[in-house]
Amino acid sequence: MIEYEKFIYLDMYKTGSTYVDSLLRKLIKGKPLRRTRHAPITKGRPFFWKRGKYAFATVRNPWDWYVSMWAYSIKQPNVLFFRDVRTVLGPEGSKKLFDAENPKESFAVWLRALADPAFLNSVMIGHPYSKTSLNKFLGFYSYRFMRVTTPHPALAMGWWNIRNMDHAIRHQKRWALYDQVFKSETLTEEFSQFVLENRKRFGFRHNAERILAENAPTPKNTSNRTLSTYRDYYTDELRELVASRDRLIIELFGYEF
Structure with a gap:
């Protein structure tokens, strides 16, 4: 979870999270308010959750x-x-x-x-x-994605609450904390559009378009395939x-x- 003044990024690893994190550092003036990489939002905000802030996540073909x-x-x-x-x-x-x-x-x-x-x-x-x-x-x-994007996973993701796949899907639909999800397969285009459409709303720099043009190529796969x-x-x-x-x-x- 990476929290800025006006939004929260629920950063699931291997879904373009390093790429998004790097862009946010350039697009936002000042450091994040909270930064607990790849952790649930309630680790950094156990009592307040989003508190009205916009939250987004990234996802990838499993x-x-x-x-x-x-x-x-x-x-x-x-x-x-x-x-x-x-x-x-x-x-x-x-x-x-x-x-x-x-x-x-x-x-x-x-x-x-x-x-x-x-x-x-x-x-x-x-x-x-x-x-x-x-x-x-x-x-x-799926387990890790649920932990990063739903509240209090250590308590809520137990056998007493989730006993099969249908229960897990129902829990995710009900408690997911993101307002928007970007797919890693189209991340550059979708995230760039998101930034430009919400420049004032989320406090992105006035020269965001130039920053994106210079720093938002196709995300690199850092694994050894x-x-x-x-x-x-x-x-x-x-x-x-x-x-x-x-x-x-x-x-x-x-x-x-």
């Missing part, structure tokens, strides 16, 4: 997101919970999940492991996703695995493989 997350974890071995995987499994065990020389096979092992509650519990030391009952049916991406497209990493089985476990993102934002 099949693409998992490939990017896997590839980025090879480049940055300390990212997220993957450092725990390496600690528990050791170099040889973890290489099966993070082998850049065998991307399709390694990605398949990793994605299946990420959907296995028993595996998660054994390697994700202290990570909330490994402890929640939601990991039986809810993909990691070796295959041509994200689709090349998937078998029919893996495609259906994501389709089932991340139905929340797919249905809410109309994504297709």
Whole structure:
């Protein structure tokens, strides 16, 4: 969550969040009021939530997101919970999940492991996703998106409230704190238009158009991909695995493989 005077950005990682954060630094005079990267809004504002402020988020095709997350974890071995995987499994065990020389096979092992509650519990030391009952049916991406964009996830995202995918989708629709969501696939165009249409409303600099022209090229993918497209990493089985476990993102934002 990155909060400025007149708006809040709910920054989900691997959805163009670094790109948006970088642009906001140039477009807004002064520093953010609160900055807790990739965290729910109620971590920084536990009692006031949005308090009338406009909030937006970014989202990404889930099949693409998992490939990017896997590839980025090879480049940055300390990212997220993957450092725990390496600690528990050791170099040889973890290489099966993070082998850049065998991307399709390694990605398949990793994605299946990420959907296995028993595996998660054994390697994700202290990570909330490994402890929640939601990991039986809810993909990691959908889980993280819910945590970033809904209030008090540690309390509200328990088995007593969310017991299946339909419950999760209903919860997201009811409690989502964003007023607008930008898709990473069209982020440059949509976010630039948003800035220019709301220059005065949100306090963007008077020369925002020039700043965007100079600093808003197509967002770069910082992961180490070796295959041509994200689709090349998937078998029919893996495609259906994501389709089932991340139905929340797919249905809410109309994504297709």
